[in-house]
Amino acid sequence: MERGNNVDHQQLKPSVVLTGTAKEGSVGPPVGLVDIGVSEGAYLFRIALPGIRRDQSKVKCEMHRDGKVHIQGVITDGTTLKDSNAYQMKVQQLCPPGPFTISFNLPGPVDPRLFSPSFRPDGILEVVVMKYKMHTTPPHT
Amino acid sequence: MSTSTPPPLPHDPNLKSQQPDPPVPLSSSADFPPDPLLKSGSFITANSPTPTPTPNPTTTTTTATATAASTTTSAHTQNKKSPNQATSNGSESQSTPAKRRPSTVPPPETLEWLPSGWLVEDRVRSSGATAGLIDRIPEVTKAEIILNCGIRYYASGKALLQRRNRYYFDPSSARRFRSKKEVLYFLETGTPRKRKKGAENSNADVDKSGTKGKTVPAPTPTPMPAPAPAPLNFDYCNAPEKIQWVLTKTSEDSWTPFIGKDKVPENSKREWAVAFTFLSTSNGGNKMS
Numbered sequence: 265m266e267r268g269n270n271v272d273h274q275q276l277k278p279s280v281v282l283t284g285t286a287k288e289g290s291v292g293p294p295v296g297l298v299d300i301g302v303s304e305g306a307y308l309f310r311i312a313l314p315g316i317r318r319d320q321s322k323v324k325c326e327m328h329r330d331g332k333v334h335i336q337g338v339i340t341d342g343t344t345l346k347d348s349n350a351y352q353m354k355v356q357q358l359c360p361p362g363p364f365t366i367s368f369n370l371p372g373p374v375d376p377r378l379f380s381p382s383f384r385p386d387g388i389l390e391v392v393v394m395k396y397k398m399h400t401t402p403p404h405t
Numbered sequence: 406m407s408t409s410t411p412p413p414l415p416h417d418p419n420l421k422s423q424q425p426d427p428p429v430p431l432s433s434s435a436d437f438p439p440d441p442l443l444k445s446g447s448f449i450t451a452n453s454p455t456p457t458p459t460p461n462p463t464t465t466t467t468t469a470t471a472t473a474a475s476t477t478t479s480a481h482t483q484n485k486k487s488p489n490q491a492t493s494n495g496s497e498s499q500s501t502p503a504k505r506r507p508s509t510v511p512p513p514e515t516l517e518w519l520p521s522g523w524l525v526e527d528r529v530r531s532s533g534a535t536a537g538l539i540d541r542i543p544e545v546t547k548a549e550i551i552l553n554c555g556i557r558y559y560a561s562g563k564a565l566l567q568r569r570n571r572y573y574f575d576p577s578s579a580r581r582f583r584s585k586k587e588v589l590y591f592l593e594t595g596t597p598r599k600r601k602k603g604a605e606n607s608n609a610d611v612d613k614s615g616t617k618g619k620t621v622p623a624p625t626p627t628p629m630p631a632p633a634p635a636p637l638n639f640d641y642c643n644a645p646e647k648i649q650w651v652l653t654k655t656s657e658d659s660w661t662p663f664i665g666k667d668k669v670p671e672n673s674k675r676e677w678a679v680a681f682t683f684l685s686t687s688n689g690g691n692k693m694s
Contacts, residue, residue, distance in 0.1 A: 324650065325651075325652075325660075326650075375641075376644060376645060376647055377648060378681045379650055381650055382658060383658050394684055
């Protein structure tokens with residue numbers, strides 16, 4: 265959409281680290297594409313997690329105070345076919361089943377408690393997390 | 406207009422004094438050619454470019470000023486009548502508020518904190534849903550509302566105070582107060598309490614409170630400012646090093662936080678959610694400023 269106009273690719277591209285099967289899916293709709301946005305008081309990130317099911321993938325998102333994000337899960341054998349073993353795969357671009365982690369850094373420190381995740385049905389994990397300000401006092405004082 | 410008015414007498418001595426403003430009537434009367442006042446020898450140049458009176462048609466200037474004078478005199482007589490009516494109406498209307506003003510009486514029950522000589526005025530509401538009721542709440546209830554009410558009930562407690570219609574009147578200083586707290590503050594300091602909201606102090610309210618009493622909210626002593634629904638126990642400063650959010654209850658997109666191996670209790674998770682929504686809404690306000 266507006267990607268490419270607003271996102272600083274120089275900053276973000278090297279910061280995403282993929283391991284496991286997420287690393288192997290090099291072509292096609294890969295796991296681990298990241299959007300990062302900033303507002304006045306919060307960060308937003310979206311991660312593409314295709315082939316990851318809510319019910320089987322054991323998705324965890326580890327949020328560090330310094331802005332580090334670790335997402336781990338398991339890509340399950342994503343077939344609905346009963347006789348999938350009957351096929352010998354000729355092209356394999358999707359991530360093969362197995363565990364994965366996605367790691368990247370947000371631009372600044374966050375409060376890991378103020379974390380609002382949403383794993384959308386289209387396979388994108390969308391998270392808003394509040395910035396952490398060391399000397400911030402509660403607004404009503 | 407000039408055609409309908411009866412022709413004034415040209416030799417009226419009053420008309421000579423009306424001479425100083427001929428230009429405007431002259432130019433206006435020039436628009437009406439069939440003027441019966443114009444004699445056969447006199448004429449008006451209809452296409453005169455300047456409205457300044459030319460010295461030639463002296464008769465037309467007199468007639469024009471005559472019509473102007475007649476209209477002005479009639480207007481004067483009308484104006485003389487209308488102020489009389491206005492003053493008579495005003496005297497009648499001035500007498501009515503004195504009847505409407507509630508009588509200040511000495512306090513029916515002894516208020517030991519009220520100095521002797523002060524008067525208590527109970528106002529009967531004349532409008533609204535509770536018209537005809539002397540609605541006030543006892544001081545104990547008021548204190549309880551202020552001290553015990555939570556954030557949510559603060560507004561309703563204030564609304565309760567607003568319906569209170571008792572005033573305390575000091576005849577020696579001619580000041581009126583709406584609450585015991587105001588009276589005590591005045592007795593202690595000698596000056597009326599200043600409002601936080603609004604630029605006017607309660608000194609001006611002595612004069613205006615009779616009319617503004619229903620609109621201006623009663624000054625409530627605020628021991629604590631009422632914030633937006635802020636999380637009560639949220640420690641903004643000490644965020645934990647890391648939290649693991651695990652997608653549980655996968656059918657509902659529900660996430661459970663863990664600190665280390667320990668699951669975060671449900672109530673603190675709820676507290677975090679309140680803090681999150683509070684911050685996200687208040688940050689929208691900060692953006693504006």
